[in-house]
Amino acid sequence: MTSPYGTEELASLLKRLAERDREFRVFGSSYHRYRVGPVLPESELSSFEAQHEIRLPEDFRSFVTHIANGGAGPFYGLDPLRTVGPNVALPFPLREAGELSDEDDEGRYGDGGGPGIFSFCHQGCGYFSHLVLKGPEYGTVWDGDASFHPTGLTFSEWYGSWATQAIQLLENESLVDRIQTGMSKQKVFELTGDDWRSYTSKDGTKHCLFGTRTPADLDVDEEGTVTSIKPWSSIQVRPTK
Numbered sequence: 479m480t481s482p483y484g485t486e487e488l489a490s491l492l493k494r495l496a497e498r499d500r501e502f503r504v505f506g507s508s509y510h511r512y513r514v515g516p517v518l519p520e521s522e523l524s525s526f527e528a529q530h531e532i533r534l535p536e537d538f539r540s541f542v543t544h545i546a547n548g549g550a551g552p553f554y555g556l557d558p559l560r561t562v563g564p565n566v567a568l569p570f571p572l573r574e575a576g577e578l579s580d581e582d583d584e585g586r587y588g589d590g591g592g593p594g595i596f597s598f599c600h601q602g603c604g605y606f607s608h609l610v611l612k613g614p615e616y617g618t619v620w621d622g623d624a625s626f627h628p629t630g631l632t633f634s635e636w637y638g639s640w641a642t643q644a645i646q647l648l649e650n651e652s653l654v655d656r657i658q659t660g661m662s663k664q665k666v667f668e669l670t671g672d673d674w675r676s677y678t679s680k681d682g683t684k685h686c687l688f689g690t691r692t693p694a695d696l697d698v699d700e701e702g703t704v705t706s707i708k709p710w711s712s713i714q715v716r717p718t719k
Contacts (some may be wrong), residue, residue, distance in 0.1 A: 483638030485540045491641035492550060495648075503651075504644045504713040510555030514546030518559065526559065531567040534559075535617035537634035538609060552640040552717055553601040562611075563591040569613030570594030572620075575627045595620070609633055619717075630719055639717040647693045647713045654694045654709045663687065663702040 483491075495504070496512035518526075520543055527533055534542075548558030570593055571578065578592060591597035594612035601607060601621070607629075608620045619629045619636045629636060653670050666687070667674065674687040674696075687696040693713055697706035 481537055481632050481634040481638070483537075483634040485537075485544050485634075488541065488634060488638055488641070489545050491638060491645070492545070495641050495645050496550070498645055498648050499713075503648060504715060506552070506554045507550075510550045512550040514549035515558050516547060517544060518542050518547045523559075530562055532562075532611045534611065535609070535633060537617075537632055541633065541637070551599060551637060552607070552715065553599055555599070557598050557600070559596070559598075562596050563593070565593045566591060566596065566611060568593040570610045570615060570620075571613065572626055572628075573614055575625065577625045607636070629717065631717060635719070636717040639719070640715050643691075643715045643717075644713055646691050647715065650689075650692045651709070653692055654707065657694065657696065657704065657707055659704050659707065661704045663698060663704070666696065666704065 492512070492514075499507055499512070502508040502511065523534070523539065523543060542559055546556070548556045550556070591608055595608040595610055597606045597608050599607035604623050605621065606623065608622065608626070610616050610618050610620060615628065617632050619631050619633060620626045621629060631639065650670065650672075656669060657666055661669075663674075666672075670689070670692045672692045673690050674692075675690060677686050677688060678684065679686065685698050685700065687698060689695070693710040695708040695710070696704050697708075699705050
């Protein structure tokens with residue numbers, strides 16, 4: 479699998495993000511504080527792979543040998559590559575969202591992982607990101623706890639998407655101050671250049687806009703006029719395509 483994010487670009491993005499987010503506005507950054515673990519020498523990594531009968535995806539290998547073995551990353555950061563589940567050499571059986579069978583479900587996620595996966599990033603509330611190390615979905619990141627959902631991203635795409643989005647959202651915080659009540663949706667779209675998503679509150683009483691590149695939620699009336707502006711308390715980022 480190829481990725482638009484090479485190792486040098488990932489390192490550059492992480493440096494830019496750390497410099498931009500000195501107040502730790504990005505969710506989880508106050509926990510890892512953009513610190514990174516020491517890289518693994520190639521010899522140690524090869525020994526780890528031989529011990530567990532795996533071969534790490536090339537983009538992840540490059541990351542841990544050139545940028546960091548654990549530390550700064552999405553959500554609460556990356557776990558270092560030191561523990562994998564006891565059945566990591568078995569293939570991860572899923573091809574689409576679902577649950578593992580009782581027979582497959584021998585590993586404990588968050589303790590390294592289950593069959594064919596490394597559970598490398600805690601998102602919170604027992605929910606993890608998992609990197610597939612064996613099986614047909616090799617090299618991709620899946621989300622889940624008891625059930626799993628594919629992100630469709632390689633590790634480098636996953637990490638690069640997080641850093642790119644976080645930088646953009648931080649840069650666009652200044653745009654939120656320029657949005658005013660009484661402004662039309664069209665004017666907001668022109669001002670921010672954002673592809674705002676619309677949704678309605680569960681009780682059906684509020685119509686809202688959710689920024690994808692602008693860190694704010696807006697309440698709008700039926701005519702599409704802004705009635706309330708709610709800047710995000712922190713920068714929430716989920717890696718996406």
